[in-house]
Amino acid sequence: MAGIKDVADRAGLSIATVSRALSGKANVSAKSRKLAKAAAEELGFVPSYHASSLASGRNHNVGLVLPSVHRWYFSSVLEGVSETLLDAGYDLTLYNVGDQPARRQSVLKDFLLRKRLDAVIAVALVLTDDEIQQLLAVHRPIVGIGGALAGASTLRINDSGLSRLATNHLIQLGHTRIAHLTGDPALNQEFKLPGIRQAGFVAAMKDAGLPVRPEWQISADFTIQGAYASARKLLGLGTERPTAVFAASDEMAIGTILAARDFGLRVPEDLSVIGMDGHELGDVFGLTTIDQDARGQGALAARLLLETLDAGIPGDGREARSAAPPTATDREYPTELIIRTSTAVPPSALS
Amino acid sequence: MAGIKDVADRAGLSIATVSRALSGKANVSAKSRKLAKAAAEELGFVPSYHASSLASGRNHNVGLVLPSVHRWYFSSVLEGVSETLLDAGYDLTLYNVGDQPARRQSVLKDFLLRKRLDAVIAVALVLTDDEIQQLLAVHRPIVGIGGALAGASTLRINDSGLSRLATNHLIQLGHTRIAHLTGDPALNQEFKLPGIRQAGFVAAMKDAGLPVRPEWQISADFTIQGAYASARKLLGLGTERPTAVFAASDEMAIGTILAARDFGLRVPEDLSVIGMDGHELGDVFGLTTIDQDARGQGALAARLLLETLDAGIPGDGREARSAAPPTATDREYPTELIIRTSTAVPPSALS
């Protein structure tokens, strides 16, 4: 209700001085600052977000675009981003676009471009060059997590290499009959991840001279329940059974373990399972996995963005456009192979 | 880059007409509207969010305050809210306050009050009267989901009654040795939920003349892994074992089932388990539960809010303040008892 004018009157100062005092700018005497703060406090003054953004060109607001909020990876990233942003005094605008291309379109077009965001973090989203250019044209830094964004900064793990690592772990244990549980082909359109991980698996198998059986390459929707259903089919095949499964996510690995248990298969004695993620439930299932600290990734992405912003990019072009073009860095986030008890030598090696 | 002025020039119209044309207002000839739209399209004009909000007092932005984004219930609500808002052309600002009171304070004070939100949805958050008053003072509708918000509209399930229902389901099956897995006492401070559900359990037991054993009232943090650990302690007690467990959430029920399996207990033959939520994983575990459709709750809350907003509340007081005070309705969301295979008659009844 109270505007800055009221505060100025009450403090016996000008609007300009009050504005400077409250936003912590220089060139304000200690006395005036105290006066202004006191008056603002008494009146319960809270600066209007829109007015200040309009005038300063700074939003203190970062957009986060996600394909889902339910799956572990995404909610973890969200958590990391959210915490970092909140602590820095930034708002987080969430665009949960789901897997519907239509929604994704409208988000990009109608929402992101409206100059209301200082920056955008896109998770596992494959944007077209055009889309990226549009965003960059509005002078908004973008960072992509786990997705390939040509022209924008990205933060990701070495999906292909880590898939090889996981597969090799199984191979080194002596497994030869290894199945791979990957993401749904449908998901592959917008998010190329599943394909990349699968490629890593295939490469590792080839390198080891092991056969890649088509019927042992199954897919699911990245959820526990989806993987459970798929794994039942795999393990229920009348024919020969794999001795190990590499699942493209921990959730799918857990679904596999549950399916195995239901079939009376012991993990790891009868079936080894390795996942990829670092899901909190991994402990309960003794799941061997590759921890990618999704939450940390989110936090780091947010921090990088904030640094860029603090360096003085934003504005609507009023600030001296920094001569340096927005250097699009591509960082690899560190991961860790966590060996628990879901992987062991294959049964044949025992008997 | 292009402003409305540029569009007006290009279309050969006035700024005022262009504004009306683009925002779909009345009193614009079809011809002018077409002209304006074409010019806007050609110039790639996107109205400035802040300028339009500042001028109109309308934000098209709803805030959502959550204690967590990881737990099923909250991410489900988030999903529902997000989808509804996105479809309506509203932005969603997410405040994931976690369980730290400090963060919660700052969110309420520094963020919510800055006139940048048209409305606020608070999930499972217990706000003090003071806090609610502050929010209402800024003329922002609030709706609370699953929390008691005196003065604000709320949407919730009958936690106490449903706990009785769940407990009675077990009692009717013939169970007398029933344990209850509730939320951590720490959580109870900010979110009273666990206590309410526990009270329902106790009441049902009392009504049936059954003993409520303190050592069978255990707690966990609402996660699968947390409940798994707690349930192991419960089931590992050297003494007598309960024949049924009522968990205050599906995630905790699943943790209990996993613990039971690890102990060689069959569900439901040796141990019946009932949860509460409607978690997607329920199917995999054959979990009997009370489905509360969290996603639907989120969607409904958002829809209610949008209706209120469309009815013309917002503005900064420039619109005729509707004579009717913001009627604080208190709705009960419908639920459904889903009986799967995790509950059955107790073992004693069989032998």
Next chain:
DNA sequence: CATATAGATGGAAGCGTTTCCATTTGTTGC
């Protein structure tokens, strides 16, 4: 054909800040 009426249009006044710039006040050195 003149007049009343509804619809379309444009000028201009906000919306509530931030920040530029000119001015005033206070400080330091000689």
Next chain:
DNA sequence: GCAACAAATGGAAACGCTTCCATCTATATG
């Protein structure tokens, strides 16, 4: 005690829209 300079201050111009209000243009009515 005065010049020279830095720090503090206030006036006013943006920021980019929405919307009130007055004006103008068609259409319908007598």
